[in-house]
Amino acid sequence: MTTITDSTAPAEGILEMTGLSGRPIQAKVKAFGSGKTMCFLHGLVGLNDHWEDSAMQLSDRRRCILLEVPLLSLRGEDCSITGVTELTATFLRGHADGPVTLVGNSFGGHVALRLALDYPDLVDSLILAGSSGLIEKTMVKGAQIRPSRAWLGEKLEELFYDKANVREEDLDRAHAELSVRGGARAMIRLSRSARRDHLGERISGVACPVLLVWGKQDVVTPPEAAQQFASNLPDSRMVWFDECGHVPMIEQPDKFAQAMAQFVDERDAAASG
Secondary structure: OOOOOOEEEEEEEEEEEEOOOOOEEEEEEEEEEOOOEEEEEOOOOOOOHHHHHHHHHHOOOOEEEEEEOOHHHOOHHHOOHHHHHHHHHHHHHHHOOOOEEEEEEOHHHHHHHHHHHHOHHHEEEEEEEOOOOOOOOOOOOOOOOOOOHHHHHHHHHOOOOOHHHOOHHHHHHHHHHHHOOOHHHHHHHHHHHHHHOOOHHHHHHOOOOEEEEEEOOOOOOOHHHHHHHHHHOOOEEEEEEOOOOOOHHHHOHHHHHHHHHHHHHHHHHHHHO
């Protein structure tokens, strides 16, 4: 995929970019809908597919681009919060028509915040779900060089209020990626990089509007993190989901879509008024 065009049906492809290390990095991209652009950024073990149920519900009002960076395959300078932020900025400069709404979960939310701080010209607004950047319980505590499937299953269960939402295919895929030489090290390095990049008082420098969508039972980035974001972001609003953990777009996709739709509709109304 060398260009990303408007499409009512999802268009998928592989996009090759160059990271800080100079190495080529192949990202998976899925795009659909038309209008202003929303770009969706996943967490450490996330996929484009995790966004699709929610994002498709906005395709009548937004051009939705799902960007899947192979985080666990990154090495060197690219394997850091700064490396992924720079890679995403490169993508937006090449494939976004003007500033975008960034939708980020967990590590992806942290990347979205960094973009809003470092490259405000690229960002129109943020939608953050269980974002790291202030308080997070690391997923990699006790990680082995080649984690067992049982250990990984327990870690994935921590992401959900209802443990039945853990998908076997996600567990199989994550276990395969972490079993590859360097995969677990990449996860540990990315997690530590994000924790060292504590945004603290920098958060007040985010000038764009922000929607915070949080599960009340999120144990990875607990409600305290959401409250700190809400207190320190100059223009933010908070939506809480009960009986929901760290990944509301998977656990409650329809409610997540409704919250996003209301936010972008209000933004459109304000712009036209």
